[in-house]
Amino acid sequence: MTIGSHITTFAGRPVANYPDDLGKAKRAGTAWRLEDTDYDDSGEFRERLAALAAEDWVGDVEALVIGNWGGAYDTAPPMGLLAELLPRFTGLRALFLGEMTYEECEISWIQHTDISPLLEALPLLEVLTVRGATELSLKPLRHERLREFTIESGGLPAEVVRAVGECDLPALTHLELWLGTDNYGGDATVEDLAPILSGTRLPALTSLGLRDSEIADQVAAALAGAPVVARLEKLDLSLGMLGDEGAAALLAGQPLIHLRKLDLHHHFIGEAHLARLTAELAQAGVELDVSEPSRSRRDDRYIAVSE
Structure with a gap:
């Protein structure tokens, strides 16, 4: 794509x-x-x-x-x-x-x-x-009115991810970061996301997108126990390389049935884990997007937007 x-x-x-x-x-x-x-x-x-x-x-x-x-x-x-x-x-x-x-x-x-x-x-x-x-x-700063902040990239540098997490954005309800691939500078790790996932920052946040990521499985594992998830209405891990490991982490972690929407489209999740996600989330009323599946081997996985 x-x-x-x-x-x-x-x-x-x-x-x-x-x-x-x-x-x-x-x-x-x-x-x-x-x-x-x-x-x-x-x-x-x-x-x-x-x-x-x-x-x-x-x-x-x-x-x-x-x-x-x-x-x-x-x-x-x-x-x-x-x-x-x-x-x-x-x-x-x-x-x-x-x-x-x-x-x-x-x-x-x-x-x-x-x-x-x-x-x-x-x-x-x-x-x-x-x-x-x-x-x-981006230097860490305070902005009183910003409600939606999105960075679309094929590779988001770790220092930018950390800077976003260090900003004071009291009105922010939607944050979307396209983490990308290390091939294009996307060297952020889940540790760099810690201030965002901790729930101590961004007090108004209800929609979080960590998209287009080659480390989607690790991100999903971190989200499984992340305090911020409890107050989200929408969680978006789409466009990345999410597979069975990440899906299993989401299923084994904190309940997600409070979400209004979970977007996982463009993924590499197998049929067994897809069935469990559908049974536990879609049947609980969560809008679940698991479109654009791929059965590629791990070595052949790719993010949707890179170059």
Whole structure:
């Protein structure tokens, strides 16, 4: 699986391109997409960002989707310019940074930098999604309003996972980390997840996704006794290399029948453990997604999104 198409909605709003869709889309209630239409850095992204920031209706913009900022395969987003201009978007509540298809830039090629200035410049931001993790960093910080935080990657560095766990995010209800594979920098271990799994951080968390992971079995084993699970409504271990070992750990661990949904799609679980999961969870009213099964040997397993 690769990311082959752009999103059409973000944060509950339809996506429209700026400036091409002016006159066709509502100024408010739209997630405006900004990008450089040249794969290389033509300067078009910065021009479009400045133009949108200068619109007399900039305060009506509630959501932004930032695609290729120009040469994203070897150039980080212009964080200084973003931190300078985005505060003019006084109504901005949702931001997607790096929404690119594989044809524009493979997920593991997208270059990043420290994203802390975005959160510091946008104290009212409620939703942040970041795609790509090469050179990505985050310093532990406090943000009062962030409710949803997602990092999509083919390999998420351990230091980023630890930094997320060290952040003070009292309003966060949804956290989603695509852990990826060590082949693309995803060197996080379950020990790096400990602050998140302990339940002492992120007091409002009800939805946790630890997705696209080659260590899905170890993550499942850690979750089997993790205090945070007791207050979750949704647990998502999809897109990874979850097999019988991880399924057995989930079945032997703390009860999961309080969950509203358990998402395991794209997995390597055998029929016997699938039957037990269905009997114990689906029959208890848990929405269980075990679609996209594979019977590959352990050595042939793969995560859904890597390069």
